[in-house]
Amino acid sequence: xSYQHILVDDPRPRVxxxxxxxxxxxxxxxxxxxxxxxxxxxxxxxxxxxxxTILRGAGPCFSAGYDLSSDNSVDQPYHSAAGPGxxxxxxxxxxxxxxxxxxxxxxxxxGYCLAGGTELATACDIVYVADDAQIGYPPVRLMSPPDMxxxxxxxxxxxxxxxxxxxxxxxxxxxxEWGFATRSFPxxxxxxxxxDFAERAAKVPVELQxxxxxxxxxxxxxxxxxxAMRAGTEIQALAFTTEASRAYMSTFxxxxxxxxxxxxxxxxxxxxxxxxxx
Numbered sequence: 001x002s003y004q005h006i007l008v009d010d011p012r013p014r015v016x017x018x019x020x021x022x023x024x025x026x027x028x029x030x031x032x033x034x035x036x037x038x039x040x041x042x043x044x045x046x047x048x049x050x051x052x053t054i055l056r057g058a059g060p061c062f063s064a065g066y067d068l069s070s071d072n073s074v075d076q077p078y079h080s081a082a083g084p085g086x087x088x089x090x091x092x093x094x095x096x097x098x099x100x101x102x103x104x105x106x107x108x109x110x111g112y113c114l115a116g117g118t119e120l121a122t123a124c125d126i127v128y129v130a131d132d133a134q135i136g137y138p139p140v141r142l143m144s145p146p147d148m149x150x151x152x153x154x155x156x157x158x159x160x161x162x163x164x165x166x167x168x169x170x171x172x173x174x175x176x177e178w179g180f181a182t183r184s185f186p187x188x189x190x191x192x193x194x195x196d197f198a199e200r201a202a203k204v205p206v207e208l209q210x211x212x213x214x215x216x217x218x219x220x221x222x223x224x225x226x227x228a229m230r231a232g233t234e235i236q237a238l239a240f241t242t243e244a245s246r247a248y249m250s251t252f253x254x255x256x257x258x259x260x261x262x263x264x265x266x267x268x269x270x271x272x273x274x275x276x277x278x
Contacts, residue, residue: 005033007058008040012195014051014202016044023059028067029116034094035077037120045101051202051209054106054194055124061111062133063120066091068252069259085237088147091116092233095123095148096226099217102210104201108194109133109172110187114273115146118180122150125213127180128194129172130187135180136169138273142248142266144239149232153225154180169272 007019018040020027027033037055044050057063066072072087080090098105098120107124113135121127121135129135137146151160155178163170175181185193204212220226239245251262260274268275 003036003040005030006036006040010050011054012199012202014049015195015198016040016047016050016053018044018053018055020055020057020063023057025067026061026064026112027057027059027117028064028069029120030067030070031072031075031077033067034091038077038094038097041098041101041105045103050103051204051206052104052106052198054108054198055120056108056191056194057110059111061117062107062109062113063117064112065115065117065139068262085233088233088236089230091119092148092230095119096229098123102213103206104209104213106194106198108190109135109181110190112273114169115139119146119148119150122148122154122180125216126182126197127175128190128197129175129181129184130190131172131184132187133172133175133184134169134273135172135175136167136273137163138167138169138267140164141167141270143245144236145232147233147236148229149235150229153220153228154178167270 005020005022007021009017011017018037020033020037022028022033041053044053076090078094080086080093104125105123106126106128107121108128109121110130110133113121113129113133115137118135118137145164151163155163159178162168170178170180172181172184176184201209240249248262248266252259263273264275267273271277
């Protein structure tokens with residue numbers, strides 16, 4: 001099977017590996033990349049020779065988020081009901097499609113994991129991160145809260161509030177300590193440790209493992225996680241109607257220079273992410 005934006009291989013017995021392969025764009029999530037991720041994950045879920053899948057990013061980071069230089073209203077990889085908030089509902093439906101797969105998925109995170117990239121990682125069952133990874137949702141500064149509001153569920157109300165009110169990043173170590181990530185490792189150990197866990201988990205029969213996975217998800221859903229995260233799509237849609245968000249979004253043009261300038265504008269007051277001085 002031929003892909004444009006991902007690489008697929010089987011690095012260990014019964015382990016499938018999907019690598020986001022837009023390093024020149026920091027693995028920004030355009031519709032083509034999202035479509036290929038879903039297609040490859042679904043193929044692994046159907047493959048009798050695969051028990052578990054790893055998602056990782058090529059180049060300097062896991063993913064810098066949604067590709068703001070693309071027209072993401074065109075050629076979406078699956079249908080979502082139209083109307084206000086369509087985009088927010090659309091992407092969250094996709095992330096829950098990963099949540100609902102029978103077989104476990106591991107996110108292997110290094111470098112930046114921002115905005116939509118954090119939503120992709122959240123949809124996975126295990127999240128292993130590099131100690132020095134930078135994980136955050138900076139769009140809260142001038143655009144909106146998340147499409148998929150996972151923060152209170154994973155890091156608790158107080159940490160979630162701190163992250164939502166600043167858009168600051170967690171380090172990989174903090175992400176593991178606070179509950180966003182499963183574990184953190186030195187960057188040079190991350191790949192090996194992820195593969196070792198995947199190979200170990202792959203020893204459990206698939207028909208039992210899918211029930212082990214589902215039992216945890218059902219507990220979260222009984223507590224309201226699915227409904228709460230889907231409700232977040234409506235809050236984001238409302239945020240896009242605010243004067244501040246509309247003013248910021250009106251300045252975007254679909255070319256690299258404009259988008260970079262707008263991201264710098266968002267973060268320079270805070271002095272972090274791409275604007276952080278060495």
